C-alpha cells in the first residue's frame with residue numbers, strides 16, 4: 001500500500017537553535033501520539049540537517065534538504081551535493097519547488113541532473129510540480145503539469161520512478177492562504193496518477209505517493225486528506241509551528 005506522507009518545508013526560516021527546538025517538539029509529540037502510519041519528514045535548511053537528524057528518532061521522522069547541487073562535486077562554490085546530504089543521515093531531497101524554479105532559474109534540464117544525483121545517492125526526491133494562477137485561470141493546468149512531469153521525472157526508468165514522491169503545489173496556493181479546494185486538489189492528483197499509469201503502468205501509479213501542497217493547515221488538512229488520491233501534504237508555513245504541524249499529521 002502506498003505511503004501517507006506529511007513533509008514540512010521550513011524554507012529559509014529558523015536559526016539552528018530554533019530549528020532544533022522545533023524538531024524536538026515535533027519528535028516528542030510524534031513519539032507520544034503522532035499518527036503511526038504516516039511518514040513524517042522535516043525539510044530543514046542545510047545548516048540544520050545534521051543537528052536535526054541527531055535530535056529526532058530517525059526511525060519515526062525523516063529529514064530532507066530543500067535542494068541539492070546539480071553536479072556531483074567539484075568547483076561549485078556554495079553548493080551542497082546530494083552525496084553531502086546523504087552523509088548527514090537525511091533521506092529526502094525536496095526538488096523542483098516553484099520558489100527554486102522561479103527565483104533560482106531551475107529548469108527541467110537542471111532538475112533532471114538533481115533528480116538523478118539524488119537517486120544515485122540513495123535519497124528520495126520529493127518532486128514538486130504545479131501551475132501559476134494565470135495558467136489555472138486559462139484552464140490549462142493539466143497540460144502544464146503534464147509537461148513538467150514529461151520533461152523531468154517521466155524520463156526515469158519505472159524502477160527509479162517508483163522511488164520518488166510527487167508533490168503537486170499550485171503556485172497560487174503557496175503561502176497565500178488560498179488553498180486549492182479539496183475537489184481541485186483531488187482532480188489534479190487523480191490526473192497525475194492517471195499520467196503515471198499511462199507511462200509506467202497501473203501498479204507503479206497505485207504505489208506512488210502524491211502529496212498536495214499550498215496553504216494546507218490544521219483546519220483544511222482533514223478534508224484534503226480524505227480524498228482517495230491525496231496521500232499527504234507538503235507543508236510550508238504551518239510546519240513552523242509544532243502544534244499546527246502535529247495537527248496536520250493527526251488529520252489522518
Ligand code: PEP
Pocket residue numbers: 009169173174175176177213214215216234235236237238
Ligand atoms: C510550500 O512552500 O511547499 C508550501 C506548501 O507552503 P505553504 O504551506 O506555506 O503554502
